[in-house]
Amino acid sequence: MKLLLKKTVALAAVSAVMLTSTFTHAAEKKDIVDTAVAAGSFKTLAAALGAADLVDALKGAGPFTVFAPTDAAFDKLPAGTVETLLKPENKDQLIAILTYHVVPGKVAAKDVVKLTGAKTLNGQRADIQTQDGKVKVDGASVEAVDIQCSNGIIHVIDTVILPSDKNIVVTASEAEKFKTLLAAAQAAGLAEVLASKGPFTVFAPTDDAFAKLPEGTVASLLKPENKEKLAEILKYHVVAGRVYSEDALAAGKAKTLQGKQVKISVSKGVAKVNNAKLLATDIDASNGVIHVIDSVLMPPDDKKLSATEACEKIKHTVARGSDLYNNGHYDETTMLYKKTMQAMLNSVDSMPKEIRVNMQHALSHSEKMNCASQQAWTLRNALDHAYMQMSAL
Numbered sequence: 001m002k003l004l005l006k007k008t009v010a011l012a013a014v015s016a017v018m019l020t021s022t023f024t025h026a027a028e029k030k031d032i033v034d035t036a037v038a039a040g041s042f043k044t045l046a047a048a049l050g051a052a053d054l055v056d057a058l059k060g061a062g063p064f065t066v067f068a069p070t071d072a073a074f075d076k077l078p079a080g081t082v083e084t085l086l087k088p089e090n091k092d093q094l095i096a097i098l099t100y101h102v103v104p105g106k107v108a109a110k111d112v113v114k115l116t117g118a119k120t121l122n123g124q125r126a127d128i129q130t131q132d133g134k135v136k137v138d139g140a141s142v143e144a145v146d147i148q149c150s151n152g153i154i155h156v157i158d159t160v161i162l163p164s165d166k167n168i169v170v171t172a173s174e175a176e177k178f179k180t181l182l183a184a185a186q187a188a189g190l191a192e193v194l195a196s197k198g199p200f201t202v203f204a205p206t207d208d209a210f211a212k213l214p215e216g217t218v219a220s221l222l223k224p225e226n227k228e229k230l231a232e233i234l235k236y237h238v239v240a241g242r243v244y245s246e247d248a249l250a251a252g253k254a255k256t257l258q259g260k261q262v263k264i265s266v267s268k269g270v271a272k273v274n275n276a277k278l279l280a281t282d283i284d285a286s287n288g289v290i291h292v293i294d295s296v297l298m299p300p301d302d303k304k305l306s307a308t309e310a311c312e313k314i315k316h317t318v319a320r321g322s323d324l325y326n327n328g329h330y331d332e333t334t335m336l337y338k339k340t341m342q343a344m345l346n347s348v349d350s351m352p353k354e355i356r357v358n359m360q361h362a363l364s365h366s367e368k369m370n371c372a373s374q375q376a377w378t379l380r381n382a383l384d385h386a387y388m389q390m391s392a393l
Contacts, residue, residue, distance in 0.1 A: 198287035330372035337379035
């Protein structure tokens with residue numbers, strides 16, 4: 001039995017070497033398409049490229065990196081799948097699948113193993129995992145690497161990898177934790193937009209995130225007379241284009257469809273959009289990408305408040321917060337105080353520097369606290385200080 005196992009392993013190793021060797025000799029001066037055709041084990045891939053009118057593109061200057069499925073990989077698809085994809089009416093779907101196997105630029109194996117994902121010509125990102133020296137791309141095992149071509153490089157995979165074919169709305173619906181967001185998008189007339197071609201990047205608050213809003217807020221926003229306000233809030237969660245987490249963090253900010261920017265940062269290992277924590281990132285959809293957040297983002301108010309108006313706002317907030325606090329809703333109280341202070345920092349006209357610094361310090365200090373009750377009191381003290389100072393103006 002051990003001898004048989006050794007022979008099997010040896011044969012597999014020889015097969016891999018022969019496959020790589022065949023490619024190496026064939027690819028010295030040939031482009032990606034001609035290299036694949038000459039190898040003889042990529043007939044289905046070549047036929048698919050022809051049906052999708054992608055041959056000329058992959059014979060272009062590039063460079064490209066292709067994760068190339070063998071004929072055996074295509075054979076693993078359900079019966080009839082390839083024949084269906086090759087039909088003219090399914091050309092767009094075929095293009096989406098094939099371009100998902102192509103990465104712009106020349107990415108050698110030594111660089112692939114350093115990645116957790118690669119952005120494809122499809123727009124979506126393929127996951128890359130390296131474990132025990134073995135590399136997988138979206139679950140497909142890499143069988144041979146670094147086949148050099150005149151316009152790029154080929155890595156051979158044993159399975160056809162498939163991009164998401166579900167749009168943002170469907171993807172969110174199937175997750176079953178964005179019911180409030182989807183209901184809000186429907187009420188605001190934005191569901192059809194988020195199901196359209198896009199692409200879009202959505203910072204998606206969970207149902208729990210909406211539940212953190214003061215009682216009655218969601219019900220009020222869903223009323224027909226508040227449709228415009230609801231749309232503004234939701235558009236503040238959407239960015240044009242497909243922006244993955246590493247690019248968002250590198251940029252540090254992103255302009256939303258609402259018109260205002262959101263801040264994207266990492267503090268003590270926690271990634272945030274404004275003050276909302278990122279719970280999950282880079283969930284692909286056919287028309288964009290979803291990042292999950294734990295709080296609803298509120299767009300900044302352009303209106304500038306006078307000192308008198310600011311005092312009235314504080315009085316209203318403290319009265320509401322006291323009621324929440326006395327009923328044991330410490331998290332909601334903290335969130336209410338935070339939002340009021342953030343809004344005041346953006347909207348109070350000629351706020352004295354001392355008040356501004358004190359508010360910013362309180363917001364920053366409260367973030368380091370683990371006790372919601374203590375957070376609420378820290379923020380309340382800052383609001384009380386601001387009220388006394390501005391009342392004297």
